[in-house]
Amino acid sequence: MTDRSYEQVSALLDNAIDDTREQEQQLDTLLSDSEAQEAWGRYALIGRVMKGDATTEQPLDISAAVAARVSNEAQPGKVVQGRFGKQSIQRWLRPTGSIAIAASVALVAVLSVQQTAPVVPEETVQPAFATAPIGGRNPVSYNTVLQSNEPTQAELAQQSRLLQSYMLDHQQQLQLSLQAQQLNENLETNSESDKKPVENDQ
Amino acid sequence: MRILKQILNRTKNQWKMTSNWWRGSLAGLLLVSFTAPVIAQTPVAEAPSSSAEYWFNQMSSALRELNFEATLVKSSGARLEPMTWLHGVYEDGLEVELVVRLNGADVRSVRIGDDTSYYSQPSDSSYTLHSDVTYGLLPAAFYQPFENLQPHYQVLVDRGMRVTGRSTYFLRILSRDNDRYHYGLWVDRKSGMLLKMQMTTPQGEVLEQIQLTTFVERESMPISLSDLRGVPRPPRLHEIRNMEPPQFSLEPQWLPAGFKLLRASHRRIAETRLPSDYFLYTDGLTEVSIYVSQSQQQALPELALKGPESLFNLNQGEFAITVVGKLPVSTLQRIAESMQPAT
Numbered sequence: 001m002t003d004r005s006y007e008q009v010s011a012l013l014d015n016a017i018d019d020t021r022e023q024e025q026q027l028d029t030l031l032s033d034s035e036a037q038e039a040w041g042r043y044a045l046i047g048r049v050m051k052g053d054a055t056t057e058q059p060l061d062i063s064a065a066v067a068a069r070v071s072n073e074a075q076p077g078k079v080v081q082g083r084f085g086k087q088s089i090q091r092w093l094r095p096t097g098s099i100a101i102a103a104s105v106a107l108v109a110v111l112s113v114q115q116t117a118p119v120v121p122e123e124t125v126q127p128a129f130a131t132a133p134i135g136g137r138n139p140v141s142y143n144t145v146l147q148s149n150e151p152t153q154a155e156l157a158q159q160s161r162l163l164q165s166y167m168l169d170h171q172q173q174l175q176l177s178l179q180a181q182q183l184n185e186n187l188e189t190n191s192e193s194d195k196k197p198v199e200n201d202q
Numbered sequence: 203m204r205i206l207k208q209i210l211n212r213t214k215n216q217w218k219m220t221s222n223w224w225r226g227s228l229a230g231l232l233l234v235s236f237t238a239p240v241i242a243q244t245p246v247a248e249a250p251s252s253s254a255e256y257w258f259n260q261m262s263s264a265l266r267e268l269n270f271e272a273t274l275v276k277s278s279g280a281r282l283e284p285m286t287w288l289h290g291v292y293e294d295g296l297e298v299e300l301v302v303r304l305n306g307a308d309v310r311s312v313r314i315g316d317d318t319s320y321y322s323q324p325s326d327s328s329y330t331l332h333s334d335v336t337y338g339l340l341p342a343a344f345y346q347p348f349e350n351l352q353p354h355y356q357v358l359v360d361r362g363m364r365v366t367g368r369s370t371y372f373l374r375i376l377s378r379d380n381d382r383y384h385y386g387l388w389v390d391r392k393s394g395m396l397l398k399m400q401m402t403t404p405q406g407e408v409l410e411q412i413q414l415t416t417f418v419e420r421e422s423m424p425i426s427l428s429d430l431r432g433v434p435r436p437p438r439l440h441e442i443r444n445m446e447p448p449q450f451s452l453e454p455q456w457l458p459a460g461f462k463l464l465r466a467s468h469r470r471i472a473e474t475r476l477p478s479d480y481f482l483y484t485d486g487l488t489e490v491s492i493y494v495s496q497s498q499q500q501a502l503p504e505l506a507l508k509g510p511e512s513l514f515n516l517n518q519g520e521f522a523i524t525v526v527g528k529l530p531v532s533t534l535q536r537i538a539e540s541m542q543p544a545t
Contacts, residue, residue, distance in 0.1 A: 159502055162474055166513060169472035170491045170526040173482055176441055177464055177489070178333040178342060182316060185441075186464045 254359035257371050258348040260394030261387065265289070265345055266297060268393060269420040276339075277411045278510045287339070287414075290423030298427050301336055311336050312430060319435050328436035340412070341385075343487045344396070351486050354378055354460035362388045365397040366414045375487070380404040381458035381533045382488060393419055401510065403530060410510040445469065448479035450494045450521060456540035458533060460485040476500060490527030492537065497522045506531045514538050 180186045269290040276283040284304040291297055299313040310321045318337070319330040335342040343350060348357055355375050362370030365388040375385040388398040397417060401410040445467035465482040471493065479494040500522040507513040514534035516523045523541050525534040 155501075162476070162500065162502060163507065163513065165472050165474040165476070166491075166493060166524055166526050167511060169493075170511070172472055173465065173480070173491060174489055175331060175333075175337050176439070177482055177484075178335060178337060179331045179439070180441070180465070181342075182332050182334060 254357040254373060255348045257359055257389050257394070258357050258373055258375075258387075261373075261389045261396050262345050262347060264390075264394035265340070265396065267291060268395060269423050270393075270395065270417060271420065271424045271426075272414050272417045274412055274414045277413075278409070284415075285339075288424050288427050290420070290427045292423060292431070296431075297334075298423070298430055299336055300427060300430065301339055311338070312433065312435075314431060317435065317438075321436065330435050330438045332438070340396070340399070341487055344387075351375070354458075354485055355487060365390075366417050368392065368397060368417070370397060377404070377458075379458055380530075381536075382485070382529055383409065385487075390417070395419070401528070448481070448494075450479045451544045452479065452494050452518075452521060452523070452541045453544045454481070454483075454492060454537050454540050455542045457483055457490070457537055458485065458529075461490065464489070488528045490525060490529055490534070490537065492541075493524040493526070494541065495522050495524075496520060500524075506535065 177186060270288070272287045274285050274287055276285060282305075286300070286302040286304060288300040289298070296315050297313070298315075299311075301311045303309045308323055312319045312321065313334070313336050316332055316334045317330055318333045318335070319328065320337075321328045331337075335345055351357075355377055358374045358376065360372045360374070362372035364370070369391045370388040371391060373387040373389055375387065377384065382404075384402050384404060386398075386400040386402065387396055389395065390397055395417060396412075397414045399410075399412040400408050402408050447468060448466055449468045461483040462485070463481065464484050465480065468477070468479050470476060471478050471480070476495050476499060479492075481492040483490050483492070497517050497520055502515045502517075502522060502524075504517060505513075505515050508531050511526065511528055512531045512534055514525045514531055514537075516525075516535070516538040518538075518541060521541075523538045525538045527534065
């Protein structure tokens with residue numbers, strides 16, 4: 001695309017073409033040119049971001065949505081007990097994790113979107129890097145991850161929920177382990193640490 | 203789009219003005235630079251390795267002792283998170299720290315001494331942990347002397363670039379093998395404060411960054427922190443004391459050198475309630491979680507997710523092994539593949 005045609009896309013987006021015939025012609029060009037459509041998409045997003053209304057409508061950051069969904073689907077946990085009674089503890093433990101996990105969730109989503117382009121199906125890579133967005137917004141790319149049988153939408157949703165929960169659980173455990181460290185309750189500070197030496201070959 | 207161009211032009215003009223001003227004061231800058239390096243360079247020139255540790259330890263005490271007000275941006279992958287970061291010490295020596303996320307949901311953490319509270323909206327999701335480190339900003343190891351990270355990490359010092367308008371030393375924390383991530387730290391020459399951090403792969407790809415955008419050191423506690431001591435704290439999280447021991451008797455036969463077992467139990471993981479054996483290992487700087495569950499129940503394909511926090515899933519016989527942590531995927535894979543029945 002030339003600079004001139006980018007300018008036209010931009011003008012079209014701003015409704016800045018007075019001549020209706022020219023406008024129609026531009027629209028036709030836009031509809032037939034995939035590159036122009038991409039430019040349109042980008043400009044429209046930039047425009048929304050500048051006006052400040054992209055965050056509410058556009059799934060730029062799906063972490064909150066995913067966290068909310070995961071916590072809605074969750075069943076009561078019993079990891080933690082407190083002096084305020086079990087029920088109230090569960091009520092605030094659950095969102096806790098969602099907050100803690102937010103960063104990683106978004107990250108996974110972003111990463112997988114970026115990876116979709118360069119990953120051409122390549123049998124040699126074993127195991128393949130997951131290229132599917134966790135939110136399942138672009139399930140097509142999952143083909144590169146799974147060997148032959150394509151999973152259904154429901155299976156994908158279940159899998160992404162499971163992956164989220166591993167990330168979330170990991171974050172929760174890190175926080176709890178900080179507390180345990182402070183209270184000297186981690187294994188490392190007990191005699192048990194010598195129980196199981198790990199072999200290192202390096 | 204036209205607005206964008208206008209802004210661009212305006213910035214160009216400003217730049218011209220700035221460079222004129224800069225040329226004017228060049229003579230003055232030259233004068234300063236004749237005198238300053240003599241004082242600043244001495245710690246580096248003498249003993250490189252020990253002065254690297256010296257500056258690392260300066261940083262860890264600065265994080266505990268300084269009174270400061272800062273703003274920063276944390277970036278992980280393509281995600282940017284701006285935050286305010288305040289720290290101070292009461293006259294009786296009690297530490298107080300406040301971290302406020304500026305984008306999206308209003309999440310704040312308040313640390314007073316050994317108690318850290320995480321406030322969020324709605325307020326019933328807030329909680330308090332007994333911990334003298336705020337989770338989510340910096341690795342806990344940065345608050346402790348460097349000797350805790352030896353011998354599996356080494357630290358090197360170099361002259362750093364200008365960061366947040368200040369002269370810095372550049373510290374590199376390198377693992378002795380290539381099985382974990384490296385850190386780059388830019389530390390203020392004057393105060394020892396951490397001004398910029400990068401977590402990179404051994405190949406140098408940046409995975410996570412923190413950049414302070416403003417940093418003001420105060421003589422005494424920042425005013426906005428002074429009344430935090432009386433703020434109501436959310437309830438405290440307690441863990442069940444008697445955890446079930448692991449059941450599937452699979453254990454890792456390989457981990458990078460220096461990783462120690464912190465926790466081991468059999469429990470249901472968060473949200474999905476999948477019954478799993480759980481192991482948490484740490485090398486003092488980073489942690490790795492290992493989950494073992496029944497393949498039939500888990501039903502995930504073999505896969506890897508790569509990012510600051512990576513995940514590797516492997517099916518081995520009737521068990522699914524999932525390894526999560528801030529480590530290269532190749533390391534996670536090797537850990538997963540080393541899982542064997544305990545002898």
